[in-house]
Amino acid sequence: MRSKRKVLGGIVYHCFNRANGRLRIFKKPGDFEAFENVLAEAIDRVDMRLHGYCVMGNHWHLVVQPRLDGDLSEFMKWLTGTHSHRWHRAHGTVGIGHVYQGRYRSFPVQSNKYYRTLMRYVEANPQKAKLVSRAVDWQWSSLAIRTGSKKPFKLCKPIIELGDGWVDGFDNLPEMPEKKIQNSIRRGAPFGDPEWTRQTAAKLGLESSIKPIGRPKI
Template sequence: MSRPRRLTVGNLVYHVIHRGNGRMTIFEDEEDMDAFERVLEEALALHPSMRMIAHCVMPNHWHLVLYPSESKVLSKFVAWVASTHTRRWHAHRHQTGEGHLYQGRFRSFLVQKGPPVAKVCRYVERNAMRAGLVERAEDWRHGSLWRWSRGAAKQKELLAAWPDPPGRRPAGWLDLVNQPQSDAEEEAIRVCLRRERPYGDAEWMETVIPQFGLVSTLRPQGRPRKEG
């Protein structure tokens, strides 16, 4: 089955994930993660129409929740981040031109504004804690939750306001992120990651899936069963 079409429509929210080739470790230490976040800062400065509302850098992948104000910027932004980071990663290791760092193209899915955005951001910001890398989500220094709760003013500038509603993280956000999400909620988001399926309520899905030609994201994966 062919992959879903890549959406680049402005003023919509997207969850983006990119993994190391073969799920290899691409961030071996704090210095590697710091270097990648500097690439993010440069990318946001070069693409002023891109807004980032959440992110998390993990040892073998990264998550971004993006809210571009213009169309056709999403793919350009993520491609610039990945290609620039790849060049610098190889140059730092004196391995220029020695193979792919990332696993094919990045994956993304559309997120309904309102409560679904909060659920996806919560999923992203508790990623390191869920993996057992920290005791509390805000302890992970390479993500938006740390920047939002503990970062200096300059570091917080990397984060844009959430779309209305709610426009910002809700009251009690730290405690909420540190509480487990339900298995059903996490699995629903993982399905969207795998299938690049929009994430939102049923009524919204019934509108955006045909509007943007995403019917294929609802079909079962794999080859159809043979009859007889």
């Protein structure tokens, strides 16, 4: 039986989920728009603060901040469940398989330079994946909203300033600790400086996520 996550309000989280079997569930504009509509409804239902997002062909990233303890679990359950139901209905596959590979993955992020790094990682995804030559050209992310090329969505004010050169920074992407971020996605490890990571892991019962993998040395 899966353990229940301990999720506290006020903390910023990165959330991620991928389609079952890496199926490309977002193909045409209507697929992306349908997910964004469900996301907007979920935000209204749970009063979630959305800092950033990016929807790709077979997965998506969200950077969110629940107001109350337990809100994130409620938000994600409704979001993925509702989107799965509507996707099946729209594609005539009701009762046939799962849309998502499983439960969403999440990790907390420190509200300082690590937050800014994570936001850059999320919004740069399409460019890193070579889906577009410039991240600003991808319409299914919060970056498109920041540049004004997409109608306003339900983004909240960044928890720290992203900087005047935020958009231009995607033309010359800085080095990002991708291995550390990928480890956090995979293991749920807090993303921040060592002391904050240790304290947050203890607070949320995530101690195992920051322990080295492998057999202990004798």
